[in-house]
Amino acid sequence: MSRLGLGSIAVIGAGVSGCALAAQLRLLGHQGPISLWETGRGPGGRASTRRSRQDPALRIDHGAPLFNITAETDPHLLQPLLSGGWIEPWPGVIAQLQGESSLRLGQSDAMGLGTLYRGLGGMDHLCQGLLSLAGKAFEAHYGTLVRFLAWHDGLWQLYGPDRQLLCQAQWLVLSSTLLAHPRSRMIFGWHDVPLKEAAAALADLQLDHALTLIAGIRTEARSNLLVVLDPAAGQPWRELPFSLLHFDAAAQQRWGLQQITIQPLADGRCAVVAHSSHAFAADHLDVYGTHSAVAKMLQLPPDEGRQETVIAALTAALEAVMAPWLSRPDLGSSERQLMRWGAAFPLAPGLPAELIFCAQSRLGFCGDFIAGVGFGRIEGALRSGENLARQLCSQ
Numbered sequence: 001m002s003r004l005g006l007g008s009i010a011v012i013g014a015g016v017s018g019c020a021l022a023a024q025l026r027l028l029g030h031q032g033p034i035s036l037w038e039t040g041r042g043p044g045g046r047a048s049t050r051r052s053r054q055d056p057a058l059r060i061d062h063g064a065p066l067f068n069i070t071a072e073t074d075p076h077l078l079q080p081l082l083s084g085g086w087i088e089p090w091p092g093v094i095a096q097l098q099g100e101s102s103l104r105l106g107q108s109d110a111m112g113l114g115t116l117y118r119g120l121g122g123m124d125h126l127c128q129g130l131l132s133l134a135g136k137a138f139e140a141h142y143g144t145l146v147r148f149l150a151w152h153d154g155l156w157q158l159y160g161p162d163r164q165l166l167c168q169a170q171w172l173v174l175s176s177t178l179l180a181h182p183r184s185r186m187i188f189g190w191h192d193v194p195l196k197e198a199a200a201a202l203a204d205l206q207l208d209h210a211l212t213l214i215a216g217i218r219t220e221a222r223s224n225l226l227v228v229l230d231p232a233a234g235q236p237w238r239e240l241p242f243s244l245l246h247f248d249a250a251a252q253q254r255w256g257l258q259q260i261t262i263q264p265l266a267d268g269r270c271a272v273v274a275h276s277s278h279a280f281a282a283d284h285l286d287v288y289g290t291h292s293a294v295a296k297m298l299q300l301p302p303d304e305g306r307q308e309t310v311i312a313a314l315t316a317a318l319e320a321v322m323a324p325w326l327s328r329p330d331l332g333s334s335e336r337q338l339m340r341w342g343a344a345f346p347l348a349p350g351l352p353a354e355l356i357f358c359a360q361s362r363l364g365f366c367g368d369f370i371a372g373v374g375f376g377r378i379e380g381a382l383r384s385g386e387n388l389a390r391q392l393c394s395q
Ligand SMILES: Cc1cc2nc3c(=O)[nH]c(=O)nc-3n(C[C@H](O)[C@H](O)[C@H](O)COP(=O)(O)OP(=O)(O)OC[C@H]3O[C@@H](n4cnc5c(N)ncnc54)[C@H](O)[C@@H]3O)c2cc1C
Pocket: 012, 013, 014, 015, 016, 017, 018, 037, 038, 039, 040, 044, 045, 046, 047, 062, 063, 064, 065, 066, 067, 068, 111, 144, 145, 146, 147, 175, 176, 178, 179, 222, 224, 275, 341, 343, 344, 345, 366, 367, 368, 369, 376, 377, 378, 379, 381
């Protein structure tokens, strides 16, 4: 198949990797239809920003607060994103908490190495920028969960939860492991792993191998506390000598937190996001938070009691750890919410890059779960989308 004859492509997921794939396909000259299917309200995935129609100044980066580029060669999409005003160099200061309360300015974990960037005006602008590079000629379907997949007469078919046909396409891209990993059975109570079921009809050994390896990928969770402080309460936080505090292993064990980010809002308020440690999140996996997309999809009844307990525990840890730098970090009267990320970070080794492109089944994988530079980070998501686009266009 020639480059222009690639045909239609259905991409499941509008996180960084799915959006990078769409952008790179267009930059490489792909003219065919691209449709994006995303269960969230907009693009972003784990690099999204919480906003509110009722409160336009509210803007909280509740997943990734920044991203870093560690390899010598930048992803191709980085420069267009910078020159388009979608991202900017990260202007903040990172510090590390070591043990109980020893502060080291300028030190971080692997997320702070290399050159740091953030979405300009919110992390969700990274994906908005990628989609603007993809041009107008793609269809985005937000608020839509793809539940079933089938291969029929040489076309991929995507179905919703009620088995309604959503679309047919010549190529399918999965930018998330959700439809390929047994965890979907645990989360949603499904009896099948959708891609595995569809693959049974394909007899594609490479795809079967990829599915076996994907099934072995484990993930770490995070329970994040989002706090919005009014201008007076937020002032001392704004004056801290750091805007991101990373916790080393001993500090994580001591406090149950992994990092704190301080995000001043345009109207004088200040948002603070406390990311829990993996161990804390693992102990509270069944507490989703009122705003959880999964809880809404599953129509779970709100469990205010358990949620309040988790919020109270994270609040107490945040107040206690910040006490040496803030005279009265009393968060009791502030607005607080819980955001649980069930699969925040994939654990190595991930899916080997040579298995991402299954030409026989006309299927590709991208996402931060692909092994290689940037694994488990936005850098990896960006690079995997670019890489898959190149492989598709070389057909
Ligand atoms: C709390 C937290 C902090 C982080 N901090 C950093 C950091 O500092 N630096 C960094 O580089 N990275 C960080 N990360 C990791 C970073 O966010 C991810 O590596 C990156 O966003 C992954 O992008 P992706 O496209 O691979 O996946 P995702 O963002 O997960 O995108 C996949 C999308 O697919 C959608 N989807 C999945 N299945 C379906 C379906 N069946 N139907 C419809 N839609 C579907 C999902 O809703 C999702 O939007 C952090 C992550 C979290 C959670």
